[in-house]
Amino acid sequence: MKIPFFIKNIFETKTEGEESWGKVETAGNELKKDVYGKLGRSLFIRLVDSGSCNACENELSALSNPYYDLERFGLKFVASPKHADILFITGCMTRNMLNPVLNAYNNIPEPKFVVTIGDCAGESSIFRESYAVMGPVSKRLSVVMHIDGCPPEPKTIISSLISLFRK
Ligand code: SF4
Numbered sequence: 001m002k003i004p005f006f007i008k009n010i011f012e013t014k015t016e017g018e019e020s021w022g023k024v025e026t027a028g029n030e031l032k033k034d035v036y037g038k039l040g041r042s043l044f045i046r047l048v049d050s051g052s053c054n055a056c057e058n059e060l061s062a063l064s065n066p067y068y069d070l071e072r073f074g075l076k077f078v079a080s081p082k083h084a085d086i087l088f089i090t091g092c093m094t095r096n097m098l099n100p101v102l103n104a105y106n107n108i109p110e111p112k113f114v115v116t117i118g119d120c121a122g123e124s125s126i127f128r129e130s131y132a133v134m135g136p137v138s139k140r141l142s143v144v145m146h147i148d149g150c151p152p153e154p155k156t157i158i159s160s161l162i163s164l165f166r167k
Pocket residue numbers: 051052053054055056090091092117118119120121149150151
């Protein structure tokens with residue numbers, strides 16, 4: 001019997017979704033293994049927006065939604081830099097946000113790492129010529145990893161973190 005196309009489409013979509021879900025599970029479990037292997041505990045992340053359009057934050061927020069649910073893999077966003085291991089910075093390094101970014105960095109206990117997320121925080125910001133922008137974050141702080149994209153999608157962020165922990 002020939003299956004009507006709309007029923008076939010429903011099943012194909014579900015299969016793609018399941019495949020994608022499986023990839024998130026696999027990548028998340030790899031990340032969990034690497035983080036626990038290196039730290040012996042969960043990883044705590046402090047995020048500071050140094051002047052973004054908020055799309056990078058939306059992608060980072062997606063990591064906490066029920067689909068990705070990053071916390072089940074041992075990665076948690078925290079409100080205080082004093083509780084953090086790693087500083088995520090999104091957006092251009094604007095004049096107004098320079099001191100808050102440096103304050104957040106200074107309040108993270110050692111050892112600490114900086115990861116920049118999205119093109120704006122890196123060298124290729126489209127706003128780099130603006131009077132309000134102080135240049136890439138790497139001019140001010142030592143950055144262990146930059147994740148490209150405008151914005152980078154959650155899967156890219158997870159796979160970049162896996163490669164960071166394997167360094
Ligand atoms: S990299 Fe793109 S998405 Fe991220 S803050 Fe800049 S313009 Fe927005």
